[in-house]
Amino acid sequence: MTAEIINGKEIAAKKRVEIAKQVQELKEIGVTPGLAVILVGNNHASRTYVRNKQKACEELGMHSILIEMPEDVSEQGLLAKIDELNQDPQIHGILVQLPIPKYIDEKKVIESISPAKDVDGFHPINIGRMMTGQNAFLPCTPYGIMVLLEETGISVSGKHVVVVGRSNIVGKPVGQLMLNQHATVTYCHSRTKDLMFHTRQADILIAAVGIANFIKADHIKEGAVVIDVGINRNEAGKLCGDVDFEEVSQKAGYITPVPKGVGPMTITMLMYNTVKSAAESTAR
């Protein structure tokens, strides 16, 4: 069996057309969705991510600002800037690009963002709302995975979803979103005993581990849906996921590639959340 490829780039492009239309509708009533990105220091990867987010805003006709802060900015200085953006009516989404320097309390920073502008969906209020199935900003990568499945016509209800990885930004929330959609969910992590026992039972396997080519054909059952969240470099320096695409794609039913799988959905859902925030601001 050769797996059907879930083309994240195509699905993201389709979603972005819908988002651009919503942006136009909001502009017609005098609201331009605005995203503020705060970048602390000079991390090369962070700079690339931030540039891509700004580019996406531009392409969709949205307003975006980049606030660059030095590596040695004080926690107080960063919190003061967030507070200013919380009050700014032209800004509907605030994002602090992670990682931030270790001496700044990341939790405090996330909690200082107004939940109404927390388009990353990292604020405990949004996480709590997500858990209880209320209106919330959903974290972008997990949300993007849900949209990929939906757009591919893969129903989650009643399926056994096995998530490998339990980070706060990917593993944990994606399992929760699956549960909200009536899946049976198993979480695996670095201390899981006999990982293969669990992964082989998955109808849908989500790999969010951060180890290049970690999931092999032996880890999956024939015909499984395999979602690869990983962004890694192999020994040759080439971009690759957590899933050994070459062998797993011979056994899976569906698979997301890296690149052009989950990656393009993350920024797309960030744009979606910012537009949602702008639309909700008109009702306040």
Ligand code: NAD
């Ligand atoms: P993380 O390092 O915070 O978490 C990794 C998880 O993997 C941990 O929960 C750990 O318990 C688990 N793990 C580690 N070794 C394991 C093992 N041997 N067996 C089972 N589980 C193991 O990583 P993260 O932030 O969740 O990111 C995971 C990957 O996804 C990374 O490659 C990251 O770059 C990528 N990522 C991609 C996107 C995207 O937009 N596509 C977004 C976020 C993260």
